[in-house]
Amino acid sequence: MNEKAKEALNKLLQGNEDFVxxxxxxxxxxxxxxxxxxxxxxxxxxxxxxxxxxxxPELFFNTGFGxxxxxxxxxxxxxxxxxxxxxxxxxxxxxxxxxxxxxxDCGVMKAAKAMYPKEPEHxxxxxxxxxxxxxxxxxxxxxxxxxxxxxKRRKLLKRSPIxxxxxxxGKFEIVRAYLNFETGKVTVLDNE
Numbered sequence: 001m002n003e004k005a006k007e008a009l010n011k012l013l014q015g016n017e018d019f020v021x022x023x024x025x026x027x028x029x030x031x032x033x034x035x036x037x038x039x040x041x042x043x044x045x046x047x048x049x050x051x052x053x054x055x056x057p058e059l060f061f062n063t064g065f066g067x068x069x070x071x072x073x074x075x076x077x078x079x080x081x082x083x084x085x086x087x088x089x090x091x092x093x094x095x096x097x098x099x100x101x102x103x104x105d106c107g108v109m110k111a112a113k114a115m116y117p118k119e120p121e122h123x124x125x126x127x128x129x130x131x132x133x134x135x136x137x138x139x140x141x142x143x144x145x146x147x148x149x150x151x152k153r154r155k156l157l158k159r160s161p162i163x164x165x166x167x168x169x170g171k172f173e174i175v176r177a178y179l180n181f182e183t184g185k186v187t188v189l190d191n192e
Contacts, residue, residue, distance in 0.1 A: 004096035005173035008045045009188070012099065015062035016186045028064020043069040046089035048152065049101040050076045050108070057101070060184055069095060075108030075148075076100065077129045078155040087162045090172050098172060100152045101186070102145035103179040109141040109148070149176035149189055 001009070018025055027033075043066060047057045051072040061068065071085040089095045102109075111123060112130035120127035133151050134144065153174050157164050166172055176189040 001173045002096060002170050008095070008097035009099075009173075009175060012045055012061050012063075012068075012097075013186070013188070016060055016184075019060045019062045020184045024062060026062050026064040026067075028067060033065045037066045041066050041069075041093065043067055043089070043093060043095055045069070045097040045099060046071060046086060046093075046095045047099050047101055048072075048076055048078075048082065048086060048156075050074060050103060050106055052103060052106065054105075054181065055101075055103050055179060060179065060186065069093060074123075075106060075126050075130065076102065076152060077108070077126050078152050078159065079125065083156065083160055083163075086156060087160055090166050091162050094171075096172050098156070098174045099177050100149045100156070100174060101177045101179060102149050104142055104145070104181040106141065106145045109144045113141040113144060146178050146189060149178070152176075 015026075046069045047061075048071045049055055049057060051074050057068060057070050058064070069089045071082055071089070073079065073082050076082070086098060090098065108123065108126050108130060111120075112127050112134065115127060116131060116134050130144065130148060133147050153176055156174060157167055167174070177186050178189055179186050
């Protein structure tokens with residue numbers, strides 16, 4: 001992992017540790033900070049995560065305006081809009097780190113687990129995407145959410161020549177992570 005990516009990851013994890021310990025110290029959550037960024041942004045990381053209302057990276061990473069570029073979709077399923085948003089973060093904003101973040105109690109994972117292997121009648125794109133990693137032995141939807149981060153990481157690189165080249169050139173790294181609602185802790189998963 002390059003130094004900028006390590007620094008970005010350490011900043012995220014330190015912010016999360018502060019959050020877990022009740023030390024909300026970000027000074028970048030005021031109107032003056034917002035005004036100072038009206039013509040530019042230079043986030044240090046991109047977080048690809050779920051649109052779940054309980055998943056608020058700016059809070060649990062203890063960051064403020066302009067610090068992180070957050071890309072959200074139910075289940076954090078990698079569709080074209082998500083892919084292009086991450087490309088923008090890497091190619092135009094030069095973020096050195098992309099974190100693919102799943103979480104406890106994800107509604108998309110629960111729905112996929114409940115419906116599998118039936119053809120979904122609703123949420124078709126979301127559910128089919130999760131089905132790719134499931135089989136009849138899959139027991140826990142939180143396990144599915146953790147496993148799905150690997151699929152999302154692979155899809156980002158497979159579907160995007162821009163990301164594939166930038167990654168090969170060492171311009172950014174992708175890490176997988178998981179948010180536990182009970183503790184508030186974000187754990188980095190192995191990068192298989």
